[in-house]
Amino acid sequence: MHELTRMPHTEGEKQDFMKDSKAPIAALERLATYLRYLNELNRDGLQTISSSDIEKATGVHAAQFRKDLSYFGEFGKPGVGYNVDELRGRIARILKVDNEQPVILIGAGNLGSALIGYTGLPQNNFRIVGVFDNDHHKVGYKLWDNEILDIDTLKEHNTRLCAKIAILTVPSMSAQVVVDKLVDAGIKVILNFAPASIRVPDNVVVRNVCFVQELTVLSYHITPHANGI
């Protein structure tokens, strides 16, 4: 039962070309942060970068950066630093975003529609290759460029689409039913926007995004009588 963002839901998969000794989830999140920064940086044509440059740019401690990389091998030259292009490429490869990843989206509501139209996804090698819904009133219509397909044709379609990643933007009530269908169709990881705990087999990974929870944690941080507008 892999669950909740911060829970230790790592798998034990091995990669021949890397050490991959149980990097913590927090390290992976930071790798994604480094990658985003390196992608921005690329335009400037900078050649090398040091761990303390990374610290300045991202706020992550230089030692932390080097430690995070160390889970996956050696990346830099002592006394010199890291080659920007190489580093970017290798981090992308570790995170498997070096090639385009097919993604399916389930739930063609407001949020689903917004995500389909979000340009940040294709810009980062995530391509939405299929949109599904269980509402027969929606099936057949187009959302942006995607025809909305019947959720019950998911397994069939995915033999062709080969998506391993699913984005789930259905109401909480239907979440578990849909998840079971996703798993059955060969989906390996799920980004869940429904504020519901969903159960999946051990070889499937879930990350939950919950707007209300984010706002609630923020709400806590409002100072008691901060009325000085």
Next chain:
Amino acid sequence: MHELTRMPHTEGEKQDFMKDSKAPIAALERLATYLRYLNELNRDGLQTISSSDIEKATGVHAAQFRKDLSYFGEFGKPGVGYNVDELRGRIARILKVDNEQPVILIGAGNLGSALIGYTGLPQNNFRIVGVFDNDHHKVGYKLWDNEILDIDTLKEHNTRLCAKIAILTVPSMSAQVVVDKLVDAGIKVILNFAPASIRVPDNVVVRNVCFVQELTVLSYHITPHANGI
């Protein structure tokens, strides 16, 4: 410079009615989880609940649950458990979601529009009281029930609205400019959907939601040759 979801960006505020001894952010996230469960539970008219019941329902270790509560006082009766209503009320009060919280949203694009229409917000005491944009083509139009207002009238409007919470759904490029205006208008906490690092004063708290980062971490977890569709 309070930043990034997992960084220690807690303030040192004190509450007269509670201990408030530096609860970790992770504990606050779990409190929000408990609250969600307790809200669901309420309908069943259950009177008391034990920490091990919580463990069964949420997956959070019973000792962890008790520890999380202990940051804020005593909540249960030894040998008996916790009164559901009381527990719900007190957690809601700690997280300041016991009363309706006014929220403003900046950026009336696809995502902003989806969030405005999301029923989960009002259901959890977050009320969107103002929608702003810097695109003059959008200003004046209505989004759901909200007239889109000019971002430059934000400070003026917020003397009336008194929102402390802002949701930021503008493009990355404009994020920092808008954030400065938010801070100037008295906003204390920001839920940032732009994939950009934003700088705020020490008394303002930011949480970042980044879809691409979530997908990237998931992408990592795809097993190398998991082709068994």
Next chain:
DNA sequence: TAGATTGTTAATCGATTAACAATC
């Protein structure tokens, strides 16, 4: 060579889990 910066080991810090006396 001298200066810089890596990768890694050790030290520190913080968070989670276990254990148990207190108490309903």
Next chain:
DNA sequence: TAGATTGTTAATCGATTAACAATC
């Protein structure tokens, strides 16, 4: 009273930071 369950202290675990030998 006996059984159950709390709140808290102590033990464990894991992650972050510091330090430094290796090396470019």
